[in-house]
Amino acid sequence: MAAFGQQGSPLDLAATPRMPRAREFRHVLGELSRLAGVRGGLIVSPDGLVVTADLPPRIPAEALAALAATLGRELEVGAQQLGREAFNTAFFSADDGAVFVGGSPIGFLVLVADASADPASVTHTLRRALSRLEGTWRGAHGG
Amino acid sequence: MGLRSLLEWAWSGISGALRSPSAAGLFRRADRLRHDGQYEEAERLVAEGLRRSPNSAAGHLLAAYLHLALREPGPAREAFEHALSLDPEHPRALLGLARLAIEESNLERARPYLERALQYHADFPEARALQEMIAGWAPLSVAAPAAGRPSTGVPERLRLLPGGRDLIMARADGVVVLAQGGQERQGQLAPHITQVSRIASTTLARAGLGALRRGVIESVSETTYLQTDVGLVLAITLPNSVAPGAGLAELARLWTELAREG
Numbered sequence: 001m002a003a004f005g006q007q008g009s010p011l012d013l014a015a016t017p018r019m020p021r022a023r024e025f026r027h028v029l030g031e032l033s034r035l036a037g038v039r040g041g042l043i044v045s046p047d048g049l050v051v052t053a054d055l056p057p058r059i060p061a062e063a064l065a066a067l068a069a070t071l072g073r074e075l076e077v078g079a080q081q082l083g084r085e086a087f088n089t090a091f092f093s094a095d096d097g098a099v100f101v102g103g104s105p106i107g108f109l110v111l112v113a114d115a116s117a118d119p120a121s122v123t124h125t126l127r128r129a130l131s132r133l134e135g136t137w138r139g140a141h142g143g
Numbered sequence: 144m145g146l147r148s149l150l151e152w153a154w155s156g157i158s159g160a161l162r163s164p165s166a167a168g169l170f171r172r173a174d175r176l177r178h179d180g181q182y183e184e185a186e187r188l189v190a191e192g193l194r195r196s197p198n199s200a201a202g203h204l205l206a207a208y209l210h211l212a213l214r215e216p217g218p219a220r221e222a223f224e225h226a227l228s229l230d231p232e233h234p235r236a237l238l239g240l241a242r243l244a245i246e247e248s249n250l251e252r253a254r255p256y257l258e259r260a261l262q263y264h265a266d267f268p269e270a271r272a273l274q275e276m277i278a279g280w281a282p283l284s285v286a287a288p289a290a291g292r293p294s295t296g297v298p299e300r301l302r303l304l305p306g307g308r309d310l311i312m313a314r315a316d317g318v319v320v321l322a323q324g325g326q327e328r329q330g331q332l333a334p335h336i337t338q339v340s341r342i343a344s345t346t347l348a349r350a351g352l353g354a355l356r357r358g359v360i361e362s363v364s365e366t367t368y369l370q371t372d373v374g375l376v377l378a379i380t381l382p383n384s385v386a387p388g389a390g391l392a393e394l395a396r397l398w399t400e401l402a403r404e405g
Contacts, residue, residue: 020179021179021180021181022178022179025180045177045180045182045208045211045212046211046212046214047207047208047209047211047212047219047239047242048238048242048269049177049178049208049212051178051180058351059349059350059351060268060272060349062268062269062272063268063269063271063272063349064272064346064349064350065269066242066268066269066270066272066273067272067273067276067342067345067346067349068346069242070242070245070246070273070276070342071339071342071343071346073242073246074246074335074338074339074342075339075360076214077246078335078338078339079362081331081335082309082331082332082335084362084365084380085362085363085364085365086362087360087361087362088361088362088363089361090358090359090360090361091358091359092343092344092346092347092355092357092358093355093356093357093358094347094348094352094353094354094355094356095352095353095354095356096351096352096353097347097350097352097353098347098352099343099346099347099350099352106180107180107212112350112352114352119359119387120387123361137180
C-alpha cells in the first residue's frame with residue numbers, strides 16, 4: 001500500500017495518511033459537469049457514501065447517492081450472477097434527460113443530464129474519466 | 144525503583160501512548176481514508192481499532208462500510224449486525240442491512256429495517272429514498288412464464304442480430320412474458336432486468352427527469368439494451384460490434400413486433 005509504504009511499515013499507525021485523491025475526484029467530476037447537457041454528478045462509494053458531488057441544489061445528493069449506489073450494485077451483482085463481464089458504463093434515459101453511471105473500484109461515477117446531452121459523447125468522456133479514476137486508484141494501491 | 148527507572152518507565156508509557164493512537168483516533172483516520180477511496184488501508188486501521196476496542200459500534204459500522212466498499216456483502220452483513228447488537232437503534236446499521244436486503248431482492252427483509260431507521264431518525268434522506276423506492280414494488284416472482292406465452296423459443300421474426308442473446312420481456316413483478324433460452328437462465332435474467340429498470344426509474348424520477356424509457360448497459364465486449372413501457376421491460380444483449388444506434392433500433396423493432404402480436 002503506497003500510503004503506508006511511503007510512511008513506514010504497514011502498521012505504522014501513528015503516521016498521518018496522505019489525502020491526495022479527493023482533489024482529483026473533484027477535478028474529474030468538475031470536468032464532466034461542464035459537458036454539454038450535463039447538469040452535474042457525483043461519485044458515490046458502493047456503501048452509499050458521497051465521495052464528492054456537484055449537483056444542482058434541487059437534486060438532493062444523499063438521496064440520489066443512495067439510489068445510484070443501489071443501481072450500481074445491481075448492475076455489478078447482476079452481471080456476476082449472469083456470468084457476464086462487469087459493466088463499464090450505463091445510461092438510462094427518460095423524456096427529460098438521462099442518468100449515466102460508470103463503475104470503478106472506488107465506486108460509481110454518476111452524471112445527471114438533460115435531454116440535450118449526446119449519450120455517445122457523454123459516454124465516451126465518462127469512459128475516459130473512469131480510466132483516470134482507475135489510474136489514480138491503482139497508483140495509490142501500488143498496482 | 145530508582146528515580147531514573149521511574150522516569151524511564153513513565154516516559155516509555157507516555158511515548159508509547161503518543162505512538163499508539165486510541166481506537167477512536169484510528170476510526171477517525173480510517174473514515175478519512177474511506178472518504179479518500181483508500182478502502183484497504185482504512186480496513187487495516189479499523190481492524191486494529193477493533194482489536195483495541197472490540198465493542199465499538201462505530202468501529203463495526205465502519206468495518207461494514209468498508210466491506211461494502213470492497214464488495215464483500217457477507218462480512219458487511221456480519222459487521223452491520225454486530226453494530227446493531229451493540230446499538231439496536233443505530234440508523235446507519237439498519238440502513239446498511241436494508242441496502243443488503245435490497246441487493247438480494249429481499250424486500251420483505253428490507254422494509255422493516257428502513258421503517259426502524261426512519262422511526263428513530265425521521266430526517267434520514269437515504270433511508271427515505273430507499274423506502275419510497277421499494278414502497279410500490281411487487282415482490283419478485285420466481286420467473287414463471289405468464290399464461291398464454293411460450294417461455295422458450297421465440298418466433299422467427301423476433302430472431303436477434305448475429306451474436307445477440309438473452310432476449311427477454313418481463314412484467315414489473317419479474318414474471319417472464321417472453322424469453323429466449325432455458326428456464327434457469329430466465330430465472331436469473333428476469334429479476335435482474337426488472338430490478339435494474341425499477342431502480343433506474345426511481346433514480347431518474349428523483350433527478351426530476353421523468354419515467355425510464357430506455358437503458359444501455361455496456362461492458363467490454365457486449366451491451367445490454369432495455370426499453371420499458373406499460374409495465375413491461377424488454378431487453379436484449381448484443382455484441383459491441385453492433386453500434387449503439389443499431390442496437391436501440393433493433394430493440395425498437397422487437398418492441399413493435401411484440402406490440403403487433405399483442
